[in-house]
Amino acid sequence: MTxxxxxxxxxxxxxxxxxxxxxxxxxxxxxxPEPWVDLSTxxxxxxxxxxxxxxxxxxxxxxxxxLDELAGQAAAAYGAPSSHCVVPxxxxxSLLAHIARLVAPGRARILGPTYAEHARVAALAGHRVExxxxxxxxxxxxxxxxVNPNNPDGRMTAREPIxxxxxxxxxxxxxxxxxxxxxxxxxxTHSVAGDIGQGGLVVxxxxxKFFGLAGIRLGFALTAEPLAEKLKDELGPWAVSGxxxxxxxxxxxxxxxxxxxxxxLEVDAARLDRLLAAAGLPQSTGTALFRFLRFAxxxxxxxxxxxxxxxxxxxxxMPNALRIGLPGSESEWKRLAAALESYRGEPHE
Amino acid sequence: MTxxxxxxxxxxxxxxxxxxxxxxxxxxxxxxPEPWVDLSTxxxxxxxxxxxxxxxxxxxxxxxxxLDELAGQAAAAYGAPSSHCVVPxxxxxSLLAHIARLVAPGRARILGPTYAEHARVAALAGHRVExxxxxxxxxxxxxxxxVNPNNPDGRMTAREPIxxxxxxxxxxxxxxxxxxxxxxxxxxTHSVAGDIGQGGLVVxxxxxKFFGLAGIRLGFALTAEPLAEKLKDELGPWAVSGxxxxxxxxxxxxxxxxxxxxxxLEVDAARLDRLLAAAGLPQSTGTALFRFLRFAxxxxxxxxxxxxxxxxxxxxxMPNALRIGLPGSESEWKRLAAALESYRGEPHE
Numbered sequence: 001m002t003x004x005x006x007x008x009x010x011x012x013x014x015x016x017x018x019x020x021x022x023x024x025x026x027x028x029x030x031x032x033p034e035p036w037v038d039l040s041t042x043x044x045x046x047x048x049x050x051x052x053x054x055x056x057x058x059x060x061x062x063x064x065x066x067l068d069e070l071a072g073q074a075a076a077a078y079g080a081p082s083s084h085c086v087v088p089x090x091x092x093x094s095l096l097a098h099i100a101r102l103v104a105p106g107r108a109r110i111l112g113p114t115y116a117e118h119a120r121v122a123a124l125a126g127h128r129v130e131x132x133x134x135x136x137x138x139x140x141x142x143x144x145x146x147v148n149p150n151n152p153d154g155r156m157t158a159r160e161p162i163x164x165x166x167x168x169x170x171x172x173x174x175x176x177x178x179x180x181x182x183x184x185x186x187x188x189t190h191s192v193a194g195d196i197g198q199g200g201l202v203v204x205x206x207x208x209k210f211f212g213l214a215g216i217r218l219g220f221a222l223t224a225e226p227l228a229e230k231l232k233d234e235l236g237p238w239a240v241s242g243x244x245x246x247x248x249x250x251x252x253x254x255x256x257x258x259x260x261x262x263x264x265l266e267v268d269a270a271r272l273d274r275l276l277a278a279a280g281l282p283q284s285t286g287t288a289l290f291r292f293l294r295f296a297x298x299x300x301x302x303x304x305x306x307x308x309x310x311x312x313x314x315x316x317x318m319p320n321a322l323r324i325g326l327p328g329s330e331s332e333w334k335r336l337a338a339a340l341e342s343y344r345g346e347p348h349e
Numbered sequence: 350m351t352x353x354x355x356x357x358x359x360x361x362x363x364x365x366x367x368x369x370x371x372x373x374x375x376x377x378x379x380x381x382p383e384p385w386v387d388l389s390t391x392x393x394x395x396x397x398x399x400x401x402x403x404x405x406x407x408x409x410x411x412x413x414x415x416l417d418e419l420a421g422q423a424a425a426a427y428g429a430p431s432s433h434c435v436v437p438x439x440x441x442x443s444l445l446a447h448i449a450r451l452v453a454p455g456r457a458r459i460l461g462p463t464y465a466e467h468a469r470v471a472a473l474a475g476h477r478v479e480x481x482x483x484x485x486x487x488x489x490x491x492x493x494x495x496v497n498p499n500n501p502d503g504r505m506t507a508r509e510p511i512x513x514x515x516x517x518x519x520x521x522x523x524x525x526x527x528x529x530x531x532x533x534x535x536x537x538t539h540s541v542a543g544d545i546g547q548g549g550l551v552v553x554x555x556x557x558k559f560f561g562l563a564g565i566r567l568g569f570a571l572t573a574e575p576l577a578e579k580l581k582d583e584l585g586p587w588a589v590s591g592x593x594x595x596x597x598x599x600x601x602x603x604x605x606x607x608x609x610x611x612x613x614l615e616v617d618a619a620r621l622d623r624l625l626a627a628a629g630l631p632q633s634t635g636t637a638l639f640r641f642l643r644f645a646x647x648x649x650x651x652x653x654x655x656x657x658x659x660x661x662x663x664x665x666x667m668p669n670a671l672r673i674g675l676p677g678s679e680s681e682w683k684r685l686a687a688a689l690e691s692y693r694g695e696p697h698e
Binding site: 018019020021022023024038041043047050055056057058059060061062063064065090091093094096097098117120121124208212213214215216217233234235236237238239240241242243244247 | 367368369370371372373387390392396399404405406407408409410411412413414439440442443445446447466469470473557561562563564565566582583584585586587588589590591592593596
């Protein structure tokens with residue numbers, strides 16, 4: 001740990017957020033050089049190409065028929081049985097409170113450690129929340145939640161145990177939620193989107209991360225038709241904005257862009273891993289949209305990069321962990337390389 | 350009633366919707382001339398001028414500090430005591446289910462007839478729903494709801510009785526929701542946005558109607574801070590999209606545009622009233638964003654205008670009523686005038 005680090009209050013504790021805020025980065029590191037390199041999220045830095053939207057996308061209420069089209073496009077892209085199983089929403093975040101209330105308040109078990117919003121929202125819905133370390137431990141829960149691949153460590157759970165667990169939980173009146181927010185960048189064989197027809201299963205898919213369009217707020221719940229209808233009833237009409245509708249339709253149907261970007265992200269993630277290794281850091285885990293490090297020097301590295309204007313993601317509940325997103329431009333890659341180089345040169349514990 | 354009307358199944362029964370869908374208009378009147386003149390909503394046809402959005406509004410997660418700025422702008426525009434009382438959301442529709450759950454399932458009373466979503470969502474939250482015809486009848490309810498000015502008939506309830514009722518309901522543990530979706534186009538003196546500090550009161554303000562930007566999905570709940578915090582907790586982070594954030598900030602701060610458009614809408618509503626009167630129709634009520642007719646010939650007029658490619662809003666629960674929005678361009682005004690002229694020439698009951 002650097003002397004500089006010891007002299008200031010623990011910056012990690014102040015970052016009980018979800019990343020992606022340059023305001024917070026500036027508040028933590030007011031002396032850092034601008035512009036900031038924001039590696040604090042797992043959002044694709046190469047966003048789907050922006051295009052001109054028709055004025056009606058802003059002015060008029062979104063057409064119900066166009067929303068059905070989007071649901072069909074999402075079903076095809078994610079491998080869900082039909083458009084009737086798809087619930088389009090302004091980001092999966094907006095669905096969490098409604099999903100947590102699909103079962104009466106009881107016991108929620110979450111495969112952790114993972115994205116903190118799941119525990120927060122389950123508790124808000126009246127559930128007693130427990131974090132468990134093994135998928136088998138979800139069985140007795142009324143509401144089971146797992147993130148696959150997991151955020152932030154990238155842990156992957158195979159399809160079969162998930163499908164089995166959903167069936168067992170359903171037999172006891174429970175519901176299994178599988179948050180596949182980062183599934184786009186992995187082999188599709190682990191997604192359970194195709195298994196929702198069996199019931200007892202809700203799959204969450206995020207649009208903004210892989211397509212690099214987090215600002216438009218678009219996400220989907222995939223679930224058997226009766227539960228999908230319930231969720232649509234909660235959201236009511238016009239849940240998805242006109243701009244989100246247009247981008248969703250175009251990008252989800254663009255398999256060329258998707259294929260090319262899956263490849264690019266894999267190449268970039270490997271490049272990031274090489275940089276981290278060259279700086280003497282331990283082997284990372286994660287997904288192609290972010291890398292995850294767990295080692296005693298994580299707070300010092302967070303601090304070092306922050307002072308160089310590079311924001312990464314620290315975790316108040318895991319002080320020895322750091323998540324690092326992908327740089328976008330070559331100048332961002334160079335700044336990260338230089339900062340890691342100087343980090344290597346400093347004395348560490 | 351025209352012979353043509355009697356020959357086909359009642360088209361009004363098929364329009365159990367909220368207006369604004371040209372797909373539905375085309376399905377009902379497949380022979381109608383294009384383009385459609387959509388007068389089926391109460392959305393300002395002269396939308397706030399579109400402007401170029403920064404790429405970051407689409408790509409990045411919306412900054413929490415920018416959302417706070419929007420809350421402050423909304424507080425100033427609507428006359429709420431502070432930004433902490435403002436809950437920005439992707440349309441007020443998305444707030445209804447959360448608001449209905451701020452009180453335990455009990456008795457919901459709605460001053461009706463009014464916007465149908467309030468009753469639907471209150472029932473969904475487990476309330477026994479009753480429609481009442483007088484504000485005094487709200488008193489015994491756990492959840493009271495009134496729309497002011499009312500949609501579709503424009504009935505206005507004065508500020509003082511509302512504030513009194515909220516206080517009385519709060520004394521019994523109840524909550525009063527005042528949907529001010531169309532308050533922008535009336536004298537501000539009837540808004541209770543400034544009274545939310547007393548508690549027991551939630552005010553809904555819609556952004557898309559007055560600013561003519563229904564597609565971006567933006568609306569606000571205004572309520573005392575403890576309830577505002579609860580609603581924000583339900584929505585979670587990033588509830589409002591980047592495009593909605595940018596438009597909200599600019600348009601809510603643009604008092605010149607607001608003043609000019611309030612005047613224009615009043616002029617246009619008076620012009621619409623003159624057209625209706627010239628066609629021998631009864632005196633209308635409503636707001637400056639829509640006019641409302643209640644007379645036996647309403648289904649025939651809906652049908653006549655529909656066959657001329659002009660979509661208005663019929664109500665399955667009020668077959669003798671029709672709501673007519675404002676034409677936008679001069680060519681739309683001309684088509685409406687011509688259609689009303691030929692309606693006048695037809696034999697009516």
